[in-house]
Every structure is written in C-alpha cells, then in structure tokens.
Amino acid sequence: MMTPFYKYGLFGDEVSLLVAFLLGLGFGFFLERAGFGSARKLAAQFYLYDMSVFKVMFTAIVTAMLGVTYLGWLGWLDLDLVYLVPTNLGPQIVGGLVLGVGFVVGGYCPGTSVAALATGRLDAVVYALGIFAGTFVYAEVYPAIQGFVNANAMGQVTLPEVFELPWGLVVFAVVVMAVVGFWGATLIERRFRSEP
Amino acid sequence: MPPGAGAGPGSPYLNPYLAGMGLGLVLLAAFVLVGRGLGASGAFSSTLSWLVNLVAPAHAQANLYMQDYLGDGTTHPLKAWLVFEVVGVAAGALLSGLLAGRARFTVEKGPRVSTAIRLVCAFAGGILMAFGAHLARGCTSGQALTGGALLNVGSWAFMLMVFVGGYAVAWFMRWQWR
Amino acid sequence: MRVPQLTLNQKLAAVALALGAVALFSQPHRGPFVKLDARELALVVEQEVDHVKPAELAAWIVEGRSDYRLIDLRTTDEFAAYHIPTAENAQLPELADYPLLRNEKIVLYSEGGIHSAQAWLLLRAQGYEGVYTVLGGLDGWKDEVLFPVLPVDAGPRDRAQFERAAALAQFFGGQPRTAGAAAAEAPATALPKLTAPVATGPAVPAAPRKKKKEGC
Numbered sequence: 001m002m003t004p005f006y007k008y009g010l011f012g013d014e015v016s017l018l019v020a021f022l023l024g025l026g027f028g029f030f031l032e033r034a035g036f037g038s039a040r041k042l043a044a045q046f047y048l049y050d051m052s053v054f055k056v057m058f059t060a061i062v063t064a065m066l067g068v069t070y071l072g073w074l075g076w077l078d079l080d081l082v083y084l085v086p087t088n089l090g091p092q093i094v095g096g097l098v099l100g101v102g103f104v105v106g107g108y109c110p111g112t113s114v115a116a117l118a119t120g121r122l123d124a125v126v127y128a129l130g131i132f133a134g135t136f137v138y139a140e141v142y143p144a145i146q147g148f149v150n151a152n153a154m155g156q157v158t159l160p161e162v163f164e165l166p167w168g169l170v171v172f173a174v175v176v177m178a179v180v181g182f183w184g185a186t187l188i189e190r191r192f193r194s195e196p
Numbered sequence: 197m198p199p200g201a202g203a204g205p206g207s208p209y210l211n212p213y214l215a216g217m218g219l220g221l222v223l224l225a226a227f228v229l230v231g232r233g234l235g236a237s238g239a240f241s242s243t244l245s246w247l248v249n250l251v252a253p254a255h256a257q258a259n260l261y262m263q264d265y266l267g268d269g270t271t272h273p274l275k276a277w278l279v280f281e282v283v284g285v286a287a288g289a290l291l292s293g294l295l296a297g298r299a300r301f302t303v304e305k306g307p308r309v310s311t312a313i314r315l316v317c318a319f320a321g322g323i324l325m326a327f328g329a330h331l332a333r334g335c336t337s338g339q340a341l342t343g344g345a346l347l348n349v350g351s352w353a354f355m356l357m358v359f360v361g362g363y364a365v366a367w368f369m370r371w372q373w374r
Numbered sequence: 375m376r377v378p379q380l381t382l383n384q385k386l387a388a389v390a391l392a393l394g395a396v397a398l399f400s401q402p403h404r405g406p407f408v409k410l411d412a413r414e415l416a417l418v419v420e421q422e423v424d425h426v427k428p429a430e431l432a433a434w435i436v437e438g439r440s441d442y443r444l445i446d447l448r449t450t451d452e453f454a455a456y457h458i459p460t461a462e463n464a465q466l467p468e469l470a471d472y473p474l475l476r477n478e479k480i481v482l483y484s485e486g487g488i489h490s491a492q493a494w495l496l497l498r499a500q501g502y503e504g505v506y507t508v509l510g511g512l513d514g515w516k517d518e519v520l521f522p523v524l525p526v527d528a529g530p531r532d533r534a535q536f537e538r539a540a541a542l543a544q545f546f547g548g549q550p551r552t553a554g555a556a557a558a559e560a561p562a563t564a565l566p567k568l569t570a571p572v573a574t575g576p577a578v579p580a581a582p583r584k585k586k587k588e589g590c
Contacts, residue, residue, distance in 0.1 A: 002476075002501060004231030009477025009503075017280045019229055024284020026222035027234055027337070031285070032292035034215035039304035039318075041209075043373045046366035054359075055212035056219065057340060063220025064345035066393050068227055072402025078501070079402050081476065083232040085333050085343055085590065087350030092339075095332025096354040100361020102328055104369045106321015107304060110236035110329060111337040113322070114282055115289035119299040123318040128240075130322020135244045137323070138330045139261035146260070149331060159347040168400040170347055175394030179387045182213075213386050235590025278590065338590025 003071075007081045031115040039107030039116065039123060046104050049192040051185035058178045069171050089152035106130065206298035223341055232277070233342025237329035239282035241265050246273040261330075306373040317372055406470070408499040415498060424494060425509045426481060428518040432542050435459055442479040445469070447489045448512075458483065458508075458515055459546070466493055476502060483508035483515070520548030 002008050006016050034056045035041040044050035071077035103109055106127050108116060113131070116124035142149070160167045209215075226233055245265035249256035256262045266273050293299035305314040329335040332354045334343070340358065343351020380388065418424050434442060435458075444461040446453050453463040464472045466489060474480055480502060482490040490507040497505045508514060517523075522539035525532060540550035 003228045005229050007231040007476050016230055017275065017277060020277045020280035021284040021287075023222055023226050023229070023234065024281035024286075025288035025291070026225070026284075027219065027281070028285035028288025028290075029292045030210075030215050030218035030222065030288075032289040032296075032298070033210040033218065034212055035209035037289055037293060037298065040306065040373060046362045047370065047373065052209075052212045056216040057336070057344075059213045059216025060219035060223060060341055061344040062390060062394075063217050064223040064227070064341070065347065066390075066397060067220065067224035068345065069397050069400050069402045070393075071224075071228065072404075073397075073400040077228055077402075078404060080404055081231050082227050082346065084346055084348050085339065085350065087348065087353075088333070089350060089353060092332040092350045092354045093357050095328045095330070096357025097328070097361035097364075098324055099328030099332065099335065099354075100358040100363075101365050102321045102324030102326075103358065104321075104362050104365050105372075106318050106325060107373075108318075108321070109325060109336040110240060111234075111282075111285060111335065114236065114285045116304070118286035118290040119293035120301040121304050122301065123303045123305065123314055126315045127318040127322040127325075130319040131237075131240050131326045131329075132244050132247075132322075133319070134323035134326025135240055135330065136248070138327055139241075139244070139248075139259050142259070142261040154349065157349045159349055159352060162349050166398075167347075167402060168398040171397045171400065172394045174347075175390050175397075179391055182383075182387070211382065213383055217386075233590070238590045334590035342590065 003077045004081055028115050028118065031112060032119060036112045037116040037119045037121065039121065042112060043104060043107050048188050051189050054185050055182055058181060062175055062178050065171060065174060084156040086156050087154040088150060089154060091149050091151060207296040223345060233338065234281065235278050235334060235338030235342065236282055237335040237338060238278040239276070242273050242276045242279050249273065309372050314372065410499050425507045427509050428515040431481065431508055432519045432546065436545060442481050443474060444481045447482060447484040447493055469493055469496065470500065474502065479504040479506070481506045481508060483511045485512050487511040519543060520546055522550050524550065524552045
C-alpha cells in the first residue's frame with residue numbers, strides 16, 4: 001500500500017482535480033468552523049485577545065506533522081514523494097514580513113479571504129480584488145526582481161536536515177513548543193481580554 | 197463579549213484545537229492522496245494569468261511570471277489543481293457558514309472605522325498580500341500549514357516573519373479593528 | 375484517591391505530547407534499504423516483460439511519444455559522443471535521487487545490457503513499476519536500428535522487412551547494410567552526428583513551457 005496514491009499512478013490528472021475540490025471543501029469548512037471567515041477574528045490575533053489563528057494553525061501543523069511521521073514510519077507513506085516547496089531564504093523572509101503587514105492591513109490571507117467571501121463578506125471580495133491587482137503588478141515587475149526572487153536557493157530542505165538533527169527529535173520539539181505555546185497563548189488572551 | 201470571539205449572530209465557533217485537527221487531517225489527506233499540500237495564492241496567479249491572456253494574449257504569454265501559469269497552451273490555465281481546490285474552499289466555507297447561521301452580507305470592520313476606509317484597506321492589504329505570497333512562493337495555507345507540517349526550512353522562516361510583520365504594524369492599524 | 379478530571383484541551387495536549395514523545399524514535403523516510411519480492415521479479419524476467427526491443431523504442435521516438443523516460447547510464451563523455459534521441463544521462467549512483475515519477479515508463483540502456491539490467495533491479499526494488507531495459511543496449515540499437523543488415527539469401531518478406539528497417543535507419547541517420555559486403559567495416563566509427571531529425575534529448579524531463587504543477 002504505497003502512497004501518495006497519485007504519485008503511484010492510482011488516479012490521473014482529471015481525478016486529481018476532483019480530489020482538489022474535495023480537499024478544498026474540507027479546508028474551507030474547517031476554516032469557517034474556526035471563525036476564519038471573519039477578518040475581525042483573524043486580526044484579533046495581532047491584538048492578543050484572541051489567539052485562535054496561532055492555535056488553529058499550529059494544531060493543524062502538529063496534526064499533519066505527526067501524521068506524516070507515523071505514516072512514513074509505518075511505511076504507508078513515501079515521504080520523499082510529498083512535494084516540498086524549495087527554500088529561498090531571502091525572498092521568503094521578506095515575503096513573510098510583507099504578508100504579515102498585509103494580514104493586519106487587509107484582515108485576511110488568500111485562503112481565508114476565499115472562505116470569507118463565500119460567506120458574504122464584502123471586504124473579502126475587495127481584498128481578493130486587491131490580490132489580483134497585486135499579482136498583476138508583481139507579474140509586471142517580476143523580470144526586474146527575478147534575481148532577488150531566486151536568491152538564497154537552498155533547494156528542498158527540512159529543518160532536521162539543516163540542523164543535522166534526527167527527524168523525530170525535531171517533531172518532538174515542535175510538539176512541545178506548540179503545547180507550551182498554546183498554554184501561553186491562553187494566558188495572554190485572558191490578560192488582554194480583561195483590559196478595557 | 198470580547199470582540200472577535202464568536203461575534204455576531206450564529207453559532208459559536210468550534211474549539212480552535214478541534215478545528216485545527218480537522219484542518220490538519222485534511223492536509224494529511226492531501227499528502228496521502230496527491231503527494232502535495234494545500235494552497236491558495238497559486239489559484240489567484242492562474243486566474244489572473246488566464247484573464248490577462250483573454251484580454252492581451254501577446255502580453256501575457258511574453259510575461260515571464262504568467263508563462264508558468266499559462267503553460268504551452270495544451271491545458272487551460274484554470275484547469276489547475278489549486279484553482280479547483282480554492283473553489284472547494286469557497287464551497288466548504290459556505291456550507292459551514294450556512295449550517296452555523298454565520299453567512300450574511302456584511303463588511304468586517306472595527307467600530308471606529310467607516311466602511312469605505314475599511315474597503316480601501318482591504319484592497320491595499322490584498323496588494324501587499326499578493327507581493328508577500330508570490331515572493332515567498334506561497335501564503336499561510338501553502339507555506340505555513342503545508343511547509344510547516346513537513347518541517348520545510350523556508351516555510352518556518354516565512355511563518356515566523358508573518359507573525360513579526362503582523363505584530364510590528366498592529367499598533368499602527370488598531371484604529372481599523374478596535 | 376480521585377484522579378483530577380482533565381478538560382478536553384488538556385486531554386488533547388496530553389495525547390499530542392505522548393505522540394510526540396513516541397515520535398522521537400521515528401524514521402519516516404524511506405532510506406536506502408529496500409524490500410524485494412524475489413518471486414515476482416523472477417516472473418517478470420521470465421515473461422520477458424522487463425525489456426523493449428530497439429525497434430520498438432525507435433517506433434516510439436518516431437511517433438513522438440512522450441509517455442516514457444529514456445535513461446542512458448553511460449558516462450557523460452560517451453553520452454555526448456552519441457546517445458539515442460530523447461535520452462537523458464544519469465549514472466547508476468545518482469539514479470536513486472534522480473527525479474523519476476513512480477507512475478511513468480522508465481526505459482534504461484547502457485552499452486551492452488549489464489548496467490541497465492542492474493539499474494532495472496535497483497529501480498524495481500525501490501518501488502518503480504514500469505521499468506524496462508533496451509534489449510541489447512546500445513549495441514542492440516546499432517545492430518537493429520542504425521545499421522540493419524540485409525541477409526545474403528533474403529526472401530521477399532525479408533526484403534520488405536529490410537526496407538522498413540532501412541527507412542527507420544535513415545531517419546536516425548544510420549546506414550542500412552547488406553550482409554557480406556561491408557560487414558568488415560567498423561560501423562562504430564560512423565555513428566551519426568547528434569543532429570538527429572527527432573526531438574532533441576532533453577536534459578530537463580518536462581516539455582519546455584509546461585504549466586507549473588506543484589507549489590502554491
């Protein structure tokens with residue numbers, strides 16, 4: 001039983017598009033369940049009285065991370081075949097900063113904006129239009145900034161590889177950090193909610 | 197009730213940890229079924245490239261960035277994995293919203309800001325977000341969630357910076373949300 | 375003694391920590407060790423579904439098929455001097471890390487057939503299913519495709535077959551021969567230049583402007 005199924009030829013491109021839709025269905029469902037169809041709830045993360053973004057994001061990461069770890073360990077998933085976005089440290093650091101600013105200014109990220117506009121948020125529609133505009137500008141300036149965009153290429157690397165630590169140790173560390181982080185986040189929430 | 201926590205009509209939100217687990221399982225399913233993670237920003241790139249190609253094909257096909265999303269013309273640019281996934285996101289969110297009574301036409305904003313200004317900020321935020329996501333080759337869905345779970349170096353660096361960037365400007369944008 | 379009641383969140387945290395702790399010992403990656411189904415592999419070899427004939431491969435190239443990956447296992451110099459059109463160059467040690475998809479046809483060849491047979495086994499052992507060798511390797515390619523020989527006492531059917539083979543040979547820049555006459559000549563020195571009329575053997579697997587498939 002080798003997975004990823006698609007990479008072993010179990011189904012072709014057409015079916016994978018259907019799978020994409022179904023996965024998106026689950027994705028959007030849980031995003032909205034968590035309240036991420038609301039810009040105010042999302043932005044609240046950065047005002048410290050609602051740390052749901054942090055909690056949801058890292059719970060998802062820990063869940064999937066433990067999942068691939070155990071499935072790979074059991075030999076049920078070929079982890080080498082799961083696509084890893086190549087690392088380009090410089091642009092990704094800058095991109096993260098810009099995205100963070102965009103998050104607080106706009107109130108969404110691309111995925112949550114889709115979830116929000118589907119539930120009727122007009123600001124999410126405008127936000128999505130902004131993404132289109134921004135993408136267009138980016139595409140126009142891309143030839144000029146190409147050098148930077150492709151800088152610091154490290155290929156497909158994982159944290160265990162770069163720090164030369166066993167995979168399991170990094171997994172454990174992430175779990176511990178997450179649990180401690182959640183406990184701390186709850187404390188922070190209580191503190192900032194009691195303030196006027 | 198503190199603003200942002202289940203504000204407005206409709207059912208209270210799901211326990212964040214349970215919602216996170218749900219998301220994590222969907223992500224895991226993506227890994228197991230298709231060998232890739234989730235995403236969102238790529239769908240916007242595909243759609244934009246398709247639109248520009250409709251209006252100004254020569255320009256689109258000559259553009260270095262859009263070329264990647266248009267391909268060699270054998271497949272329709274909208275026949276992309278992420279486009280289908282994002283349509284699913286909309287459908288799933290709508291379903292959840294309807295079930296919980298949280299779907300309604302509204303503008304999300306803080307009490308002190310006008311709708312017009314909020315919309316301007318939303319547009320500006322979208323532009324910034326586009327730059328951020330394309331520079332980083334992904335957004336919070338693709339990089340933070342997917343790459344985070346796979347312990348991808350670039351993704352973790354990106355994730356960290358998203359929080360840094362957000363908290364850095366939060367103070368200056370508080371008039372929009374508080 | 376009463377056990378304190380844990381909240382849901384606390385239970386979740388406990389489960390996560392437990393799973394994380396066990397994961398300390400995990401080795402989720404495949405690693406270089408493989409499991410072989412010896413019986414299955416023996417059967418594949420016996421049924422001769424593990425190779426393709428050079429003429430078959432030639433037909434695929436002429437048809438312009440793109441559903442296979444042709445891998446030349448020889449050295450870079452040998453590859454540069456001549457290689458079968460549409461072939462990519464990869465030596466045995468790097469084959470394990472070479473970007474091959476599990477669900478595509480992989481055709482291997484070397485000078486004769488030994489290295490390609492070994493590579494075949496290694497790839498099969500790592501879980502690749504559609505792996506084939508070119509029967510006879512490059513030598514077989516030369517004999518069957520590039521320099522087909524018309525036997526001395528050829529009947530009409532043999533002649534017809536030779537005509538087809540000759541046409542194929544011309545396509546690849548080879549040279550059909552009649553037996554006896556120039557048999558002594560070493561056709562090895564007359565290997566066609568790499569201006570083959572077919573699509574160039576790309577070093578990159580994907581067709582040039584293929585759509586961005588992965589990534590976000």
